[in-house]
Amino acid sequence: MGAGLTKSVYVDGVILGETAQNTFFYKEILPGKHEVETESEFSNNSITFQAEGGRNYFIKQYIKLGVFIGGAGLTLVTEENGMEEVRGCKLAQ
Numbered sequence: 001m002g003a004g005l006t007k008s009v010y011v012d013g014v015i016l017g018e019t020a021q022n023t024f025f026y027k028e029i030l031p032g033k034h035e036v037e038t039e040s041e042f043s044n045n046s047i048t049f050q051a052e053g054g055r056n057y058f059i060k061q062y063i064k065l066g067v068f069i070g071g072a073g074l075t076l077v078t079e080e081n082g083m084e085e086v087r088g089c090k091l092a093q
Contacts, residue, residue, distance in 0.1 A: 040071035058082020
């Protein structure tokens with residue numbers, strides 16, 4: 001359910017693109033505080049995290065039911081889980 005929905009994704013206010021099923025984005029960032037946002041039904045949902053140099057960060061978007069259209073949420077996942085998830089996906093173009 002929700003597999004056909006696309007949602008825009010932003011890092012620090014700059015759009016990366018729109019999500020699609022089994023697709024991931026890759027973005028190099030500098031150490032420091034960062035915000036990732038995604039569209040949701042009534043307003044954007046976001047997650048903020050403190051990045052350290054030399055580490056990989058994975059943020060998973062999930063679709064949730066809405067009143068009129070599906071919304072989206074974000075969660076920070078471990079590097080191990082993130083690597084496992086992207087193995088079955090393709091890099092967004």
